Structures are given as C-alpha cells and as structure tokens.
Amino acid sequence: MKLYIKLKPVLLSALTVALLVSCTDLEIEETDSLISKDSGATGFTGLTNTESSLNDLYNKVGGDFQTQENMYALSEVSTDELLVPTRGTDWGDNGIWRQLHTHTWTPAHLFVKNSWNNLNQNIFRATEIIESNPSNSVLAEAKFLRAFNMFFVMDLFGSVPFRGVDEGPDVNPKVMSRSEAYSFVETDLLEALPNLESITPGTENTGKASQEAANFLLAKLYLNAAIYNGSGTFDNADMQKVIDAVDAIQAKGFALQEGYFQIFEPTDDTETIWHLNSEVASRIWNTLHYSQNSPDNDGGGWNGFTTLSDFYNSFEGAPNTNYVGDGQEERRGFVPDANNANNQNLGIGYGFLIGQQYDQNGNPLTNRQGDPLVFTKEIPALVGNTEVEGVRVIKYHPYDPTDEEDQINSFRKHQIMFRFADAHLMKAEAMMRMGQDPTATVNELRQKRADTPDLTSVDEQELLDERGRELFLEYWRRNDLIRFGQFTAPWSLKEVSGDETTNLFPIPETALLSNPNLVQNPGY
Template sequence: MKRNNIIKGFLYLGIASFSIGCTNLDEKILDGVSNDTSGGGTINTAALLETAYNGLRDFNGQGGVYALNEMSTDAMVGPTRGGDWDDNGVWRQIHTQTWAPDHGEVRGAWNSLLSNVYNCNLIIENGGTTAQKVEARFLRAWYYYNIVDLFGQAPYRPAGSALTEDPKVWSRSEATDFIISELEAIVNSLPNRTANDASIANKDAAHFLLAKVYLNKGVFKASNPAGPYTFDAADMTKVVQHVDAITNTLSTDYWSNFETNNNTSSEIIFSSKNIQGGDGGNMQSKWRMCNHYNQSPSGWNGFTTVADYYSTFNTSDKRISYSTPTILSNFGNPVGFLVGQIKNGKNIDAKGSPKDANGNAYTNLAAGTLNLKDRNGNPLVFTSAITLITSGTTLETAGIRGIKYVPDAVNIEKPDNDLVLMRYSDALLMKAEAITRGGTGTGVATILSNLATRAGVTAAAATLDGIYAERGRELWWEGWRRNDAIRFGKFLAARALKPYASDAKYLLYPIPADALFNSNLSQNPGY
C-alpha cells in the first residue's frame, strides 16, 4: 500500500468518500490516499467495522489514552526505578503535569482516536449497511467524546470535500453539540444490549454516553477550559433521564465485572471483547504493568498507586482486595491493590519464572508457601512509600501495585477478560452527582448506600465531595479519574509527588506538533 502526503493528512481526514481495497490493521491507510486498486474498488465495511471496534483496545494498554486519563492524576504514578521505566521521563511528566507537545503518549492518543474516527467515517460514507452505519456513528461519537475531553478541538471533514484540503476543525463547544446530536439521532435505532455480551454498540451504551456528555457539558462549553463551569439544571436532568433509561442492574459481586468471564456481568454496559487464546486485546498489560518480574504472573515492575489515594479506602473495602482459593492457588496473592509480602503462585510463566538459590524453578512448591524476593535477594515487600525516582533497597519494592482484572490463568497473554468501558455503577454515580448539582430526581443516598453495602463499608456522604471520593473508590483505574478531577475542580491542585498547583493549560493536552500542518488547527493555549 502506498502512502502520500502522510504528514499533512496523517489521521485527520475524517469523512472520505472514496474506495480502498485494504483493511488489514498493519497496512491501514493513514493519510486517506490510496493508489492500491487490488481490492476491486470496493470497501469491505464489515471488516472496517471490526477494525473500528478493535480500536477500543487502544483504551486498554498502559499508555496512550489510558495513561493520560489515570497517570495524570492522584491515582497512578510510573516512577523511574534505576535503569528501569525511565523512558526519558515520559511517565513522570504525565503524573507531574509537565508534558509538552512532543510527548509520545499524547501524540499516540491523538493519532489513535482520529484514526478510529477515520475508520468509522469510511463505513458511514461508503456503503455500509444501515446497522453498520448506526454502530459506526456510535463508535465515532465515543471516539470524538474522548478527543473533546482530552484535546478540546476536533478535526473533521465534511462529506464530499476535496482530500487536498485541510480538514476543518470544530471548537470544543461545536464538537460537543455534534456528539449530542449524533447520539440522540441514533439511540432508538441501536439494538438492545445483548445478554452476556456488551461488546456491540447498544441503546444502553448510547444513554450512558449521552449522560456522560451532559454531565460534562458545563466543562466542555466553558469559554475558558479553566472555568468557571456552569452545570445547567436542565442538562443535569438530562443526565438523570438517560441513566434512568439504562436497563442494566448492579452485580451483587463487584469483582464479577473484572473476572475472566466478566461478559456475564449484568453491570457492564459496553465493553471491548476478548476471547481466550485470541489476540487478547493487550489485556495482559492490566497485570504486567504493575507486577514484579518474579511474581506470578510476571510483570514489568512499573506502575503503582499513590499512598494518599490508597488511604481514601477503608481497609475492609472489598473493592481493594479480592481473593478466592483459585486466585491464591494460581497467583499466590489476592488481586486488587497489593501491599506487603508477595508470595509465589503456581502459574509462573515464561516471562520471568523465579528461581531458588540453586537455579531451580519454584513451580514444584505449593502456591503461597514461598515469600518471594526481588532480583537482589531482598524480600519482595511492596510498601506504600513511593518517590518519582526510586533507588537503593526499595528500588523494586516501592509502591502499592494494582491489579484490577483477575489474570486469566489459562492464557495469561491472551486472556478472556473483556475490557470494561462503561459500567452501571458509574451511571448511578453520574445520576447522584447530577441530582446534587440541581437536576430533577431523587435517590442520591440510596445509590451511595447500595454501592457501600456491596463494598462492605459505610456509605459516602450525599454531597459533591462525598460523590467525588466514592467515584475514586468505585472506579479506580478504570480511566475516568482525570475527567472527574477536572469537573470537580481538583485536577490542577497540589498533591503528593506534585507539591504545586499546575498551570491551567494542563486541563487540555497539547495538539501534537505534526498535526499543526493542518492550517485550521491551532495549538491549545499555553503550549
């Protein structure tokens, strides 16, 4: 496949009314121009729709959109551990809010989101079936929502416009209006959510996303990204109405949402599907990114939570630790947040099987009978204390690790866990917040009580501060912390490992330098 005008057109073209014959992910057209006619001049819209769905996996890996949403907050940090995990400071820059327009994870997120918009547009404008077009419009709205949230302005191309022209650009307010109008136009045409499979665009997912947009409308419509934000009562009532239209129910077990067979959870509204032994959607990063090299499963000894964030949980909160005989047998430790002495598990894989002093693997020992050590022979005891640059005896042990998804012991690298993108507990907390901000509705205390009962803790206060704290506990590491922190006015504040208030420019990420070849784009203020 040939690529022309890559820099100018790279991933920003939006709607394109032309034909391509290549849909392989590794050879996907990045610039909107193809001289390849081997496909007979027709577009395989079914394959493109699959590609558009697979784009949801970009929310899964440790970097990109996920890192921008979690590591930029009080919830997650990627410290440098001697020669490990420095990567030119890219993770520390995200956590300390000191990134610049050349940051690789910022560029990766921008390119990913707009590439996925592009794939959706090919389906919509080039002969997709009615059902395919509706699903593609939903997915496009989801990707645009994230562009608006992270970057503010959003490139688009009107149908039929010349490919030699620069794409036009919506302001944040205009893009917000587009997302709402698209979702309201298609919500009733989407299928009902399929039981035991939330991976297909559905009515409940559209209602969830509409609730999310209306809840953030005061932020997205503000003349200044730093506010002040006005949360209109009518918009808050819309949030309540869309949440009430969702047919999901809370699961009785919080961790059923993250098990290997989590597709059966009644709580998951929308997900990215994985099949055991398939390509896995990079789900293994959910345990690799934090686990130590000698753990089962082994990991990359990287990311941790911050002690102050962990301290917001009651130690009896079921959401921070989950253990079954099978989990302990396979992995030696519970899942959730890991602190203290780490033990061996029988499912020690090829990426880093720990050895005894004689070089023999520990797999012949009963899981949990051995206290693991780090690579220098020190006890592998995870501690709450963490610094941005660790050294000495705590080099490999500093920081509380997090495992949100139960590793799939049958296939660690290509697991069965679906990636959760929308969950009913989030919808209920949006409703509680919207009512508290002036929307019409009742039941805030009941929502908080139900979530607390499931978690085995006392209910949060029915105030905005209480709801913000509960969102942090209920949705830890699920990709919403930055969005919440901005809406609640907490994002820029001084905190542990960032002892200063950040400049307001960091409420939006910069437009990557390459994208500015589009003359209709301008850099976000302050960069």
C-alpha cells in the same frame, strides 16, 4: 489463546506492541491529515464492504485502548491514581512517564501525539462507513464509534479536526470548537439510538454498540456539559438528561451486582454495558513485580505502575497492610498470605497489593537481590527507587475461572469501558448538582460491595472519592478530577500547576504543521 512472553519494564517498542496485539486486526496507521485510498482527487466512491469495515474499526478501537501507553496513560497516569516511578534505569524512558505525573508534558510528548492520531483516524474511518450507504444497523454502530472517538478528542484536546471523505490532500480539515464537537457527538448518538440493538445484561452482545451504550455516552456527555461549553455551571436541564439516560439503561435490566472483582472476569454480570475486545495483559503485568507470575507468564511482571498512598488511604481498612481480615472494604481487595494463599489466586492478590507478597503455596516471595518482597506504601521520589516502592494495583486478574482447560488466561479479550456502577454514580452526581441529597443513591452501590459501610453523608469530595474507589483504572479519573476542579491540584511528588492549562493536552506539533486551521491550546 496463550502467549508466553517476558517483557522488560520499559517503554514498549512498536514491535513489542504489535506482538501484544497480534490477535487484533491493525493496519499501518495514517495521521488525521492523510487521505484514504478511496477518497481525495478521484472522489470517494464508498467502501465495498461496510460490515467488514465496521468490524475492522471495532478491532482498531480495541487495539488503541488496550495498551498501557497513549489513551490509558493520558487518562490514568496523569492523575492521582497511578504513578510510574523510575527504578534504576527501568521505566526511565527519557522521563515520558514522569512528565505525565508532574503535568510537564509538551506538544512533542509521544503519548499525546499517538492518542491524537489514533482517535482522529478512527473518526475518519467511521465517517467513511457512514458515507458508504450502509444498512441502518451498520450506520448506527458507525455513528456510535465516531461519537465515542470524537468524545475523547473533545475531552482531551478541546478542538476537533474533521475531514470529509471527498476532501483531498489540498484541503485542510475544518476544525470544530469544543462546543461544536459536543453538538456533533450528541447528534451522532441521538441519530444512532433508534437503530441500535437493545441488549440484555449478561450477554455476549456487550462487545458491540447498543442503545444502552449510547445512553451511557450521552449521560457522560451531559454530565460534563459545563466543562465542554466553557460555562463552568452545571445546568439542571443537563443533569436531568443524565438521570433520564441512566434510567433508560436501568429500565433494560442493567443493575448493580453483588461483589466486585468478579465483574472484571469475562463472565455474565448485570453491570457490563460495553466492553472492548482488548487484551488486558498490560492491566495485569505492568504493576506486578518480576517475581510475581502465573503458569502462562513465568517471566513475571514488569514492575512499573503503582498508586499513591493518599489514593490507597481513601479506602476503608488497616492503613499499612491489606491482608484478609484487615477491615478493608471489598473494593480494596486483599493480599494472600501464608495462611490463606491457595492455587485459585496463584499467590497474586486482588486490588491493592502492599506489604509482604507470597507465592501460590504461601511462601514469602523475594526480590532479585534475595530480600523479602515487601511493597512499601510511600514512594520517596520519582527517580532512584528500588524494586519495592509503591502499592501495586490489579483489577483484572490472571486467574480465569471460566477457562476449564487450565484456569489461566491472562490475555483474555474483555476490557470493560462502560459499566452500570459508573452510570449509577453519574445519576447520584447529577442529583447532587441539582441540589438533591445523593447519599442514599451512593449507599445503594456500597451495599452491593462486601464490608463497605454506608456513608452518613455525601458531599462533592466524598462523591469524587467514591468514584475513585469504584472506578479506579477504568479510564475516567482524569475526566472526574477536571469536573470536580482538582486535576491541577497538588498531590504526592507533583506541585500545583498554578493555572488550568493542563486541563487540556496540547495539540501535537505534527498536527499543527499539517493543518494550519488548528490553533494550539493556551499555555503551550
């Protein structure tokens, strides 16, 4: 499928989002307090086609996680990885992006409300499938999807509302504490495991729930147990469960792969454990300048998302340029220049784009004023910026070598959610928290990435930095920063918050009004 669109770099309207996800089976969304037509006063009689409902749920989850707003914004833009600076009036959007960067959001923040509603809707839809006497395989996949969505409600908001399928509008959903939700997620995953398919690496089956995906989510759950149970202490028994879950994935053939950016192409690899059928357009165009384009998007980028200089500096290589031969590690990518630009990369580089940018013929690009398009390393302020401030970051690329027709498919549906490199680093972290040296394990990964020298030692800070270098833009930075105690720390254009309040997002105002069992998180 090709889409020929040009979008202004502003907060996408509901209509625009609908256009972007036009291949996804989305319905008008109810909030967590509204009732399905098959439940309530008349009694829940079960869904008529659980397999179709399961497919719809996969599509719904894929749609929820493919936009640049909501879940992606809460997970990434709230961290030191991404900043969306206002350029003139572009990306102003009443400060909604700046609030994420500075941790000054409120319970009325649109992305907070949308994420809460979407995740809780998915939990309820999964529960409807589970309570409709499905086949064992459908039951297992529905439990996995319920666990996946509940994991993020628990992670982002703490408490989790839960409505039974037979509860009508006169019943306020019960609310699980964070520790209760933790046990619920764990139970769903453990019960699902025996009836989930075990998949082979490098197959198309990575688009559905599997035993390996369930083990990955269990590892993520156990790794964060100290946060979710409130103890702040990483228990050796939990860390051993992390290692066991990762070992179970590895035993099925999943392994670290040579190379890096090709992993994010829709081709066979040994690292992808679970991907969503989500269009990756916003992962490409929200960071590129208006002058950067490809044959299927000659309207150019949206000129929004950038990274911070400190995050860029965490990679090996020349400090102020990123051209081929600048001594950079593979994961930092490169900017094609006049000497190495070619039709295969369309002039758009990989990874971190800084300095002069070029077109596919090696000609220097210009901005809209006709000046050289040179991305600067530093961003002077949250507002008042020109078109060129900030290093741009691109992980999914518009060039698709699997498309034999025209070798372009920037809207392909293949967004990786679970990857073995993440599992491998989770194992290294679990080892570290048990008092073992993780250096050799971390270096096993680095040896699979070109021009990435071994580390001589790995402490907590180095391991957090390594997770950032490997997993940038993959939904886990906020989760990692909280676990390492750094989410409320200061970074460029953000002051220290002074307390741990923002480690949880607020419960949306609308949810509190609709369900009196909910209690607002402290500090909001």
